Amino acid sequence: xxxxxxxxxxxxxxxxxxxxxxxxxxxxxxxxxxxxxxxxxxxxxxxxxxxxxxxxxxxxxxxxxxxxxxxxxxxxxxxxxxxxxxxxxxxxxxxxxxxxxxxxxxxxxxxxxxxxxxxxxxxxxxxxxxxxxxxxxxxxxxxxxxxxxxxxxxxxxxxxxxxxxxxxxxxxxxxxxxxxxxxxxxxxxxxxxxxxxxxxxxxxxxxxxxxxxxxxxxxxxxxxxxxxxxxxxxxxxxxxxxxxxxxxxxxxxxxxxxxxxxxxxxxxxxxxxxxxxxxxxxxxxxxx
Amino acid sequence: xxxxxxxxxxxxxxxxxxxxxxxxxxxxxxxxxxxxxxxxxxxxxxxxxxxxxxxxxxxxxxxxxxxxxxxxxxxxxxxxxxxxxxxxxxxxxxxxxxxxxxxxxxxxxxxxxxxxxxxxxxxxxxxxxxxxxxxxxxxxxxxxxxxxxxxxxxxxxxxxxxxxxxxxxxxxxxxxxxxxxxxxxxxxxxxxxxxxxxxxxxxxxxxxxxxxxxxxxxxxxxxxxxxxxxxxxxxxxxxxxxxxxxxxxxxxxxxxxxxxxxxxxxxxxxxxxxxxxxxxxxxxxxxxxxxxxxxxxxxxxxxxxxxxxxxxxxxxxxxxxxxxxxxxxxxxxxxxxxxxxxxxxxxxxxxxxxxxxxxxxxxxxxxxxxxxxxxxxxxxxxxxxxxxxxxxxxxxxxxxxxxxxxxxxxxxxxxxxxx
Numbered sequence: 001x002x003x004x005x006x007x008x009x010x011x012x013x014x015x016x017x018x019x020x021x022x023x024x025x026x027x028x029x030x031x032x033x034x035x036x037x038x039x040x041x042x043x044x045x046x047x048x049x050x051x052x053x054x055x056x057x058x059x060x061x062x063x064x065x066x067x068x069x070x071x072x073x074x075x076x077x078x079x080x081x082x083x084x085x086x087x088x089x090x091x092x093x094x095x096x097x098x099x100x101x102x103x104x105x106x107x108x109x110x111x112x113x114x115x116x117x118x119x120x121x122x123x124x125x126x127x128x129x130x131x132x133x134x135x136x137x138x139x140x141x142x143x144x145x146x147x148x149x150x151x152x153x154x155x156x157x158x159x160x161x162x163x164x165x166x167x168x169x170x171x172x173x174x175x176x177x178x179x180x181x182x183x184x185x186x187x188x189x190x191x192x193x194x195x196x197x198x199x200x201x202x203x204x205x206x207x208x209x210x211x212x213x214x215x216x217x218x219x220x221x222x223x224x225x226x227x228x229x230x231x232x233x234x235x236x237x238x239x240x241x242x243x244x245x246x247x248x249x250x251x252x253x254x255x256x257x258x259x260x261x262x263x264x265x266x267x268x269x270x271x272x273x274x275x276x277x278x279x280x281x282x283x284x285x286x287x288x
Numbered sequence: 289x290x291x292x293x294x295x296x297x298x299x300x301x302x303x304x305x306x307x308x309x310x311x312x313x314x315x316x317x318x319x320x321x322x323x324x325x326x327x328x329x330x331x332x333x334x335x336x337x338x339x340x341x342x343x344x345x346x347x348x349x350x351x352x353x354x355x356x357x358x359x360x361x362x363x364x365x366x367x368x369x370x371x372x373x374x375x376x377x378x379x380x381x382x383x384x385x386x387x388x389x390x391x392x393x394x395x396x397x398x399x400x401x402x403x404x405x406x407x408x409x410x411x412x413x414x415x416x417x418x419x420x421x422x423x424x425x426x427x428x429x430x431x432x433x434x435x436x437x438x439x440x441x442x443x444x445x446x447x448x449x450x451x452x453x454x455x456x457x458x459x460x461x462x463x464x465x466x467x468x469x470x471x472x473x474x475x476x477x478x479x480x481x482x483x484x485x486x487x488x489x490x491x492x493x494x495x496x497x498x499x500x501x502x503x504x505x506x507x508x509x510x511x512x513x514x515x516x517x518x519x520x521x522x523x524x525x526x527x528x529x530x531x532x533x534x535x536x537x538x539x540x541x542x543x544x545x546x547x548x549x550x551x552x553x554x555x556x557x558x559x560x561x562x563x564x565x566x567x568x569x570x571x572x573x574x575x576x577x578x579x580x581x582x583x584x585x586x587x588x589x590x591x592x593x594x595x596x597x598x599x600x601x602x603x604x605x606x607x608x609x610x611x612x613x614x615x616x617x618x619x620x621x622x623x624x625x626x627x628x629x630x631x632x633x634x635x636x637x638x639x640x641x642x643x644x645x646x647x648x649x650x651x652x653x654x655x656x657x658x659x660x661x662x663x664x665x666x667x668x669x670x671x672x673x674x675x676x677x678x679x680x681x682x683x684x685x686x687x688x689x690x691x692x693x694x695x696x697x698x699x700x701x702x703x704x705x706x707x
Contacts, residue, residue, distance in 0.1 A: 030690055031432055032410055055701075062707035069706070128568060149569055150507025151554040233556035235706035246704050249405050250515070250697055252690070 024048060024258035035254035048255040052263070063243060070240040073153065074221045077160035081168040081217045082210060084161065089172035090202075093179075107169055115163050119230045122162070126155065126231070151234025159227040164217040171216055175209030176202070208278060215275045219268055240264055340687050341431055341462040342532075348464035349434040357443040358622045365621040369397045370628060373409065373420035373616070376402040380644035387631055396624060413438060413616070421619030422628055424472055427462045427612055428687040439468045440615040446626035449633035454650040454676045457610075462686075469612040470629050473647035474674040475578045476682065477517050477607040478600040480561065485571035491599040491671075497525035499572050501549050509553040510561045510573035515700035516685045518557075520607055521574055522546050524683075531607060531683045534692035543699040550703060557704065562586055562646075565596060577672035581665050582646025598672040608674065608682030610650065639664065648674050 022037035025044035029036050038044055055063045092103045110118060125131050126148035133145035148155045179202060187197040225241030228234075240260065247257035341347040351357070372379070384398045401420065403409040406429055412418055425433060433439050444450070450458055450470060457471040479499060481490050485508070490499045500509055500521070511518050520531040522542035533539065549555060556570055562579040564570040566586040577598065584593035600606055613632065615625045631637055638649035642664055648654070656673040659665040665673060688696065 031436060032414060033690065033693070034407070034411055034414060062702040063705050065707055066705040123569075147507045149556075151556065229558065233558045234554050235550045235557060235704050236554055238704060238706045243701075243705055246701065249407055250700070251407050252694060252697060253701070 020258050020261060023255055024262050026255060028252050028255060033251035035258065049259050049262075052256050052259040056263070066238045066243050067240055069153075069238070070222060073157050073160065073239060074218050077157045077164070077221055078214050078218045080157070080161045081165045082214060085165050085168035085172055085213065086210070089169045089176050092169075093173050093176035094181075104173070107166055107173075110166060116226060116230070119159060119163070119227065122159065123149065123230060149231065151232045151237055153237055155231045156228050156237045156239075159231045160221050160224065163224070163227060164221055167216045167220075168213040171213040172206065172209050175206050175212075179205050208282065212275055212279070215271050219272065222264060222268060339431060340689060342686050343461045343684065346459075346461035346464050347431065349431070349467055351441045351467065352434065352437045355434070355437055355439055355441055355617050357441040358626075360443050360445040362623050364391065364394045364396070364623045364627055367395045368621045368624055369399050370422070370621050370624045371418075371420045371619065372398060372400045372422045372424075372628075373413075373418075374400060374402055374422075374424045375611075376404055378402075378424065378645055378647070380641045382644070383632070383637055383641045386637070386640075387628060390631070391624070391627070394624075398628075413618075416618070419618045419620055420616050421621050421625040423614050423616050425612055425614060427460070427469070427610055428685060430462050430469055430612065430614070431687055433614065434468055438617060440617045440619070440622055440625075441467050442470070442615065442629075443626060446623065447630045447633065449630045452633055452635055452638075452651055452653070454652060454679065456676065456680055457650060469614050470633060471650050472611045472613045472632070473578065473645070474608070474610045474650045474679055475576050475647055476600055476672075476674055476678060477512070477520070477574065477576055477609070478598065479572065480565060480575040480580045480583075480596055480598045481572040482565060482568070482595045483597055484595045485568070490572070490597070495525065496599050497521065500555075500574060501525075501545075501552055502572075503552050505572055506553045508569075508571040509549075509555040510564050510570035510575075511549070511555045511557045512561070512574050512576070513558045515696055517574065517607065518546065518703070519543075519696055519699055520683075520685060522549075524606065529605060529683060532686045532688055532692070534689070534695065536695070539695055539699060543702065546699065546703045547707065550706065566591070566593065577674060578645060578647030580646070580669055580672050581648075584666055584669075593666060594668050596666075596668060598669050600671050600678075604675070604678045604681045606678075606682060607685055608678045609685055610679065611647075650674075650676070650679070 019037065021041075021044075022039050023035045025041075025046065025048070026038040027036045027045060028034070052063070055061055056067055057064060088107070092100060092107070096103050127133070128145045128147065128149075130148075132148065133142070136142040137145060183201055183205070184197055187201045188194075192200065222239075223241045223244070225239065225245040228237050228239055228242055229245075244257050244260045244264070247253040247260060339345070339347045372384075379400060381400075384400060388396055388398055401418075403412065406426060409423070409425070410429070410432075413420075413423070423433075444466075447470060450466065453471055458466055460466065460469075460471075463469045479490060479496060481499065486499070486505065488499075490496050493499060499505070500511070502509075511521075516531070519539075519542050522545040523531060523533065523538060525545060526538070526541055528538055528542075530538075556564060558564070559579075561570065561573040561575045562583040563586050565573050565575070565580075566583050567588065575598070577600070580596060580598050583596060587593045613629050615622060615629070619625055632641065633649075635651050635653050638651050639654075639662075642648055648659075656665075656670055656675065659673055660667050660670055
């Protein structure tokens with residue numbers, strides 16, 4: 001029964017992962033400077049791994065700032081996704097009523113257009129004389145147009161939020177929609193205010209969904225590179241994904257790209273495992 | 289001699305195995321490090337050498353086994369699909385269609401596949417699973433391509449139009465006797481700016497490169513996403529003229545300059561200056577001449593492309609390079625491939641191609657004045673025209689030895705990571 005799942009896992013995860021290992025611990029073709037995978041673990045060479053780690057945490061570690069920047073950007077963007085996504089999901093789940101389906105369709109609509117196309121649209125909107133600046137100056141919120149595309153961290157973080165907030169909303173909606181309304185009503189009947197009902201009942205019941213939502217958005221954000229490429233392009237907003245992308249497209253650096261992916265996976269796998277085990281625990285029948 | 293060339297010598301299959309064997313043989317001979325660009329020819333072990341071509345050390349590549357030229361006088365392949373492997377948006381589709389029409393009696397189709405970086409292209413070719421006929425590499429990769437047995441030597445009788453291009457390309461330093469390549473385009477790399485945003489004549493600065501470091505243009509400076517071009521620019525700013533240097537002191541100085549540039553102007557690093565400059569995202573940009581010629585088509589409606597200016601050292605001492613057309617050994621239509629090379633070297637075809645790509649073919653008949661009067665290049669961008677003497681006297685970005693290349697890449701990584 002488990003054969004299809006095992007084949008899926010082997011074909012789409014284990015095999016590519018082994019290729020990644022073989023490249024990360026392999027060598028470089030001296031002529032074309034392309035990676036030469038080493039398939040036999042007995043001959044794995046740790047030069048690229050150690051060199052990359054040294055460049056992240058050692059003396060003169062020039063990759064370190066980009067890694068730290070990624071953590072900060074992803075943390076900020078994930079928190080903003082939660083801050084925006086929770087009220088939206090709450091509203092749709094609790095007050096959507098008959099309009100719930102059209103509201104969900106509206107939330108999903110951006111997915112019908114590729115993320116890259118949407119970002120390209122934002123490039124136009126964020127121009128100095130673009131709609132965003134015109135609106136903000138028109139409303140008196142800005143004295144003069146803001147250089148959104150001038151290599152600003154705020155633009156990159158906003159881009160990440162825009163790109164990934166629908167994932168957060170969907171995860172939260174699924175959880176908030178399952179909260180039994182009678183629990184909330186009971187809290188109100190027992191004299192709790194709206195705020196207290198939310199803090200003492202709704203929030204604890206959605207804690208797991210919040211963590212899941214954070215993981216669902218933080219994982220792809222950590223490897224994202226084209227949000228920065230399109231909305232900034234500045235080295236000072238480069239993220240881990242950009243380091244990987246640059247390594248892969250530079251002669252002789254393919255192995256370093258594989259090492260960076262491995263390191264990123266090392267950081268991302270524990271929360272992913274937590275997510276998988278916690279969902280499995282939730283799905284287990286009560287009796288068990 | 290006539291006949292079906294595919295029958296005459298069979299499809300020149302370059303299997304992955306064949307390639308890897310050849311590549312391994314050459315790779316084994318590659319000298320892994322070099323102390324500097326002066327070391328243009330490096331000992332690679334017992335009796336083997338990896339030659340790095342340079343104007344001072346021109347190279348006539350020996351023809352590897354299996355890469356021999358096809359016999360002269362053969363008929364083009366019939367009912368064939370000629371497969372081109374080119375940079376994205378680097379050939380006029382109408383030119384391709386015209387070639388199909390010209391060769392209608394052979395029922396020829398042309399298929400264009402594209403790549404975005406040479407690394408991507410080489411990886412695809414290395415897989416040995418593609419059978420492209422014509423490839424458009426940069427000249428600094430020619431040596432590797434030849435030595436790995438990727439290319440087919442040219443049969444000169446099929447390419448009489450070679451006489452239409454600048455004489456230097458009949459015997460270029462990177463391919464003496466044009467055994468494997470013909471030129472496609474020539475271009476230079478310098479600085480473009482918008483006069484409506486940059487209230488100064490950049491060309492009149494004592495050191496025009498300084499404009500890229502000028503904090504007044506913070507957030508509006510663009511740098512090419514190309515480690516050779518960006519580091520070369522820093523070397524040139526420091527007064528260097530060797531764009532292939534392995535000198536540690538010079539490279540460290542260039543590195544410091546680049547890191548300072550990142551801090552001072554927070555540049556936009558990409559290869560889309562032909563869009564960024566017209567749309568006002570950047571005001572001053574390191575740029576390839578061909579991209580600036582093409583930029584006129586990307587200006588928003590109602591805005592004039594006359595605001596763009598391009599500076600290139602009047603003495604021609606700047607990066608000047610060219611792209612090539614070569615035949616791949618794996619291609620199944622070598623006669624058609626030759627015909628296509630010859631076709632693109634035709635004056636009218638080359639100009640038609642220029643009208644789309646913006647990149648100048650090194651045609652002898654072309655003069656800067658004519659390009660302007662005929663509307664191929666705007667008068668304000670006359671400085672973007674490449675003159676024949678620039679190619680012979682300009683500064684070339686040559687193939688680097690792996691050791692020097694690694695040092696250049698490390699600087700680039702440091703810059704790109706925003707260290």
